[in-house]
Amino acid sequence: MRFSLLGPVTVTTGPPAAAVELPLGAAKRRSVLAMLLLRPNSTVSVDQLTASLWEDEPPAHAKTVIQGHVSRLRAVLAEHGAGDLGVELATHGSAYLLRLPDGMVDAQRFDHLVSSAQPEAAPADAVQLLSQALGLWHGPALTGTVASPPFAAAAHALEERRLTAVEALARAYGALGEHDRAAGVLHPAALAQPLREGLIADLMLALYRTGRQSDAIAWFHRTRELLADDLGVDPGERLTGAYQEILRAGPGADAGRGGTDGASHPGVQPVPATPAHPVAAPAPAAATGAPVPELLPRPPAGFLGRTAELAELTRLTLPAEPDRGYGGAPGGFPSEGGITLVSGPAGVGKTGLAVHWGHAYAGAFPDGRLFADLRGFSGGEEAAPLEVLREFLFTMGTPAEQIPSSPQAASALYRSLVARRRLLVVLDNASSSAQVRPLLPGGPHCATLVTSRSRLDGLIATDAARPLRLHALGPEDSISLLGTLLGPERVAEDPAAARELVALCDGLPLALRAASAQLMARPRWRLARLATALRDERRRLALLSAEDAGVAAALRNSVARLSADDAALLRTLGTGFAREVNTAEAAALSGADPELIQDALDRLAEMHLLDEEATNRYVMSDLVKLFAQGDGSADGTAGGPTGGGQPH
Numbered sequence: 001m002r003f004s005l006l007g008p009v010t011v012t013t014g015p016p017a018a019a020v021e022l023p024l025g026a027a028k029r030r031s032v033l034a035m036l037l038l039r040p041n042s043t044v045s046v047d048q049l050t051a052s053l054w055e056d057e058p059p060a061h062a063k064t065v066i067q068g069h070v071s072r073l074r075a076v077l078a079e080h081g082a083g084d085l086g087v088e089l090a091t092h093g094s095a096y097l098l099r100l101p102d103g104m105v106d107a108q109r110f111d112h113l114v115s116s117a118q119p120e121a122a123p124a125d126a127v128q129l130l131s132q133a134l135g136l137w138h139g140p141a142l143t144g145t146v147a148s149p150p151f152a153a154a155a156h157a158l159e160e161r162r163l164t165a166v167e168a169l170a171r172a173y174g175a176l177g178e179h180d181r182a183a184g185v186l187h188p189a190a191l192a193q194p195l196r197e198g199l200i201a202d203l204m205l206a207l208y209r210t211g212r213q214s215d216a217i218a219w220f221h222r223t224r225e226l227l228a229d230d231l232g233v234d235p236g237e238r239l240t241g242a243y244q245e246i247l248r249a250g251p252g253a254d255a256g257r258g259g260t261d262g263a264s265h266p267g268v269q270p271v272p273a274t275p276a277h278p279v280a281a282p283a284p285a286a287a288t289g290a291p292v293p294e295l296l297p298r299p300p301a302g303f304l305g306r307t308a309e310l311a312e313l314t315r316l317t318l319p320a321e322p323d324r325g326y327g328g329a330p331g332g333f334p335s336e337g338g339i340t341l342v343s344g345p346a347g348v349g350k351t352g353l354a355v356h357w358g359h360a361y362a363g364a365f366p367d368g369r370l371f372a373d374l375r376g377f378s379g380g381e382e383a384a385p386l387e388v389l390r391e392f393l394f395t396m397g398t399p400a401e402q403i404p405s406s407p408q409a410a411s412a413l414y415r416s417l418v419a420r421r422r423l424l425v426v427l428d429n430a431s432s433s434a435q436v437r438p439l440l441p442g443g444p445h446c447a448t449l450v451t452s453r454s455r456l457d458g459l460i461a462t463d464a465a466r467p468l469r470l471h472a473l474g475p476e477d478s479i480s481l482l483g484t485l486l487g488p489e490r491v492a493e494d495p496a497a498a499r500e501l502v503a504l505c506d507g508l509p510l511a512l513r514a515a516s517a518q519l520m521a522r523p524r525w526r527l528a529r530l531a532t533a534l535r536d537e538r539r540r541l542a543l544l545s546a547e548d549a550g551v552a553a554a555l556r557n558s559v560a561r562l563s564a565d566d567a568a569l570l571r572t573l574g575t576g577f578a579r580e581v582n583t584a585e586a587a588a589l590s591g592a593d594p595e596l597i598q599d600a601l602d603r604l605a606e607m608h609l610l611d612e613e614a615t616n617r618y619v620m621s622d623l624v625k626l627f628a629q630g631d632g633s634a635d636g637t638a639g640g641p642t643g644g645g646q647p648h
Contacts, residue, residue: 001085003105006158007138009034009145013080022076028053029069031145036089036098037105038154043095052150070096106136107158114161119168123175130169137162163189163199170202179209190219194226197235201242208246213294216246221295221391234400247291247397293368293395296426299359300352302484302513305477309470313357316340316466317447318364339440339448339463343455344470345608345621346377346554347510350451353470354426358449365447367421370395372439376431377453379557385438389414392439411438418443425449431561433458453558455606472507472621475499481509485516490527497527504534505544506621511551514544541626555627558607569600570609573620574628582616 002019004010009030012019024030035052036044050062059065074089082088088099103109113133117126141158145151166189173182183206190196190203200223207216220243224235235243317340342350358369372388375381389410393403396417404410418441430436430452436459440448450456450465459465473481479498483491491498505511515534519525534540541552559567569590573581576589586601587594601618604610610618620628 001080001082001087001104003033003037003100004138005034005037005105005107006110006136006141006162008143009037011077020080022080024076025069025072027144027146028065029072031151032066032069033073033098034142034145034151034154036096037100037107040098040100040105040108043092043097045095047094048150049096052148053146055146055148109133110136110165111161114165114168117168117172119172120175123172126172127169127176130165130172133165134162134169163193163196167199167202170206174206174209179206182206183210183212194223195230197223197227197239201239204239204242204246208249212298213246214296214298217243217294217395218297220246244291244397247293247395291368291395291397292366293370293392295371295395296358296362296369297355297371300356302481303352303356304480304484305473306349306353306356309353309468310357310360312468313340313342313353313449314361316468317357317449318361339450339459339465341456341459341465341467342449342451342470343453343467343608345472345508345624346453346558347508347551348470348472348608349509350453350470351428352509354428354449354451358424358426361424365422365424367418367423368396369424369426371426371428373428374430374435376429376435377554377557377561378429379553379560382431382435385435386410388439393417407438414439415442418446421445423447427451430454430456432456433462437463453608454561455608457606473509473512474507475502478502478505478507478512481512482516485513486519490519494527497531500531501527501534504531504540504622506623508551508621508623510554511544511623514551518543537626541623541630544623551623552627555609555624558609559627561607562603562609566600566603569597570604570624570628573610574625580617580619582618586618 001011001013004012009024011022011024011033013022014020024033031053032049035049046063046066049066050058053066054062070089070091077083077087077089085104086099086101087104090097090099103112110133113129117129117133119126119130140155141162142151142155166185170182170185173179173185183203186199186203186206190200193199200219204216204219207213207219220235220239223239227233227235234240317338342354344350355371358371362369370392372383372391374383374388384407386405386407389407390400390403392414393410394400398413398417404413421443422445423441423443425439425441425446425448427436427439427448427450430450431454433456436450436456440463450459455467456465460467472478479491479495479502482498482501501515502512505515515530519527519530530543533543541550544551545553559570562570569586569592572590573586581589581601583594583598583601587597590597592600601610601612605612605618609624610620613619
């Protein structure tokens with residue numbers, strides 16, 4: 001006979017392969033049994049049971065109800081031979097006692113296995129013991145009992161013991177050098193306990209030791225934000241210590257696994273870790289013991305193509321300077337604090353391009369890579385410069401209490417810290433030039449990549465930013481992307497449908513990925529079936545949605561930045577024209593002054609909701625037109641969740 005608390009409260013009898021569960025009845029009867037099992041071989045008073053079973057005022061006949069539950073439990077246990085096994089439910093005055101031989105309750109067996117494990121002294125044995133202990137869990141502890149503070153407290157105590165065992169198992173794997181298995185054990189626990197700093201710290205170190213430095217750092221910043229938002233506190237010593245340890249160690253683990261070499265990034269040649277004449281450059285921060293930040297997100301999955309754009313990005317960001325002896329691109333490093341502005345419509349892949357390039361050219365920036373999502377088009381509050389500066393300064397080793405509270409002072413400290421560093425700064429999803437300027441490093445050896453759905457003409461005018469406009473993928477690259485996501489065989493079996501899908505998605509990477517998600521979720525669908533569904537303009541945007549990465553959601557966030565008049569003009573154009581329009585036609589359709597309409601058309605083009613293909617000739621993509629027609633409100637047009645995800 002086996003009694004279970006580590007999951008649903010149950011009693012089973014018979015061999016494990018053919019175990020029979022005893023009928024315990026309603027939640028209160030299970031709760032009486034659970035309270036007795038939590039204190040095996042000890043008396044539990046009627047008052048304790050009453051307080052556990054009724055959170056509010058107990059009924060007048062509570063004692064009679066408890067007596068009835070105990071009587072029924074005795075009968076069920078006796079019916080299945082509990083007495084022969086040494087199990088007895090006895091009455092002691094106004095209390096009850098459940099006598100059990102050792103090892104019958106799963107919580108007891110769990111504690112015995114955990115206490116026997118020695119993760120550091122005998123890690124291999126500890127892995128076996130702790131794995132067996134954690135295998136006893138079958139869900140949240142005390143499932144099926146009543147909702148009351150005593151049971152909540154007991155379930156919490158059991159869960160704490162489980163988490164302690166998880167952490168011990170991870171330490172045992174770490175002692176064996178199996179850091180990937182340690183990370184695998186810790187990851188689900190960290191998702192369930194996002195404020196447990198010790199567990200997050202262990203996960204960060206395990207991830208780093210498997211070569212996933214950027215993932216480790218991302219966990220730190222995620223936890224730091226949660227602590228600030230939920231509790232109003234900064235990270236504690238253990239979490240901060242793990243973070244600083246990773247920064248001091250630098251990107252060695254990533255490099256050892258090929259995380260930053262160019263071989264995994266087709267279409268881009270990697271930059272050597274040091275320039276041809278290092279004496280002309282400042283010593284890397286890592287050589288002086290300064291932290292080397294690595295905030296870039298992981299490389300985008302399935303990135304391909306964009307060869308010309310990557311080459312242009314390299315030319316703009318790493319200019320050749322033979323007179324300075326730096327070797328030029330792709331062998332040099334930035335020497336003028338250059339700013340490259342990558343702009344384009346929602347979903348065209350700006351973020352992916354910048355992050356892909358940053359990983360491929362990590363060797364040009366031995367002092368680190370900073371990254372911030374400025375949330376300019378994410379549907380919520382955009383990031384304040386001071387918020388980003390605090391994160392950058394903290395990442396570079398400035399104690400939290402020494403970070404200035406004013407944006408001007410924080411920006412000045414930031415510029416002084418990076419003045420002689422070779423650093424890449426990626427400012428993603430910017431809303432305006434004003435948001436970007438306080439975050440520009442200004443050091444002569446830094447490079448800055450800015451991505452935005454807006455052209456940010458002000459940044460070009462005042463800060464000499466070099467623009468790079470990103471357009472939709474061409475047909476061949478679009479089909480290749482489908483093949484990468486779905487498998488080349490599935491695309492090759494119906495090339496005509498693949499071409500139609502590409503056309504219906506406007507060659508937009510976000511739309512192609514959303515379409516691929518639909519097909520991957522339906523492995524029996526042929527491409528032609530989805531193409532047929534997408535022909536229905538009422539459903540197209542809804543079908544091109546994948547949780548927080550839908551096309552309609554991305555467009556909605558762009559349109560949200562428009563004035564009411566400009567948004568109204570977009571709706572008018574979506575309804576009144578096929579694809580192209582000029583100023584006179586737009587003025588006639590809207591009934592507005594041509595000069596005012598010209599300015600409005602320019603603003604829509606600046607936001608990449610229109611494309612000015614020639615002077616006074618504006619083109620609207622099919623997906624934008626469909627969104628404008630529905631104004632993003634009807635399910636059939638705007639379908640899909642809100643939020644920006646990674647459409648930039």
